[in-house]
Amino acid sequence: xxxxxxxxxxxxxxxxxxxxxxxxxxxxxxxxxxxxxxxxxxxxxxxxxxxxxxxxxxxxxxxxxxxxxxxxx
Numbered sequence: 783x784x785x786x787x788x789x790x791x792x793x794x795x796x797x798x799x800x801x802x803x804x805x806x807x808x809x810x811x812x813x814x815x816x817x818x819x820x821x822x823x824x825x826x827x828x829x830x831x832x833x834x835x836x837x838x839x840x841x842x843x844x845x846x847x848x849x850x851x852x853x854x855x
Contacts, residue, residue, distance in 0.1 A: 788812045791820075 798808050808820040
């Protein structure tokens with residue numbers, strides 16, 4: 783996972799887009815705080831699908847799901 787300031791992403795968007803295309807996530811920081819994440823379309827669809835399946839099964843635990851997602855990165 784790569785971290786970058788909002789200004790750096792704005793000035794070098796192509797560079798960060800290439801990173802996302804190769805499977806890396808980019809966390810965008812503004813004033814020292816995480817404000818956004820760039821991730822590939824396929825990865826985002828997978829994340830949403832996995833979360834929805836857990837909700838429908840009734841066994842969705844947001845803290846556990848977040849922890850598991852962070853381990854996968």
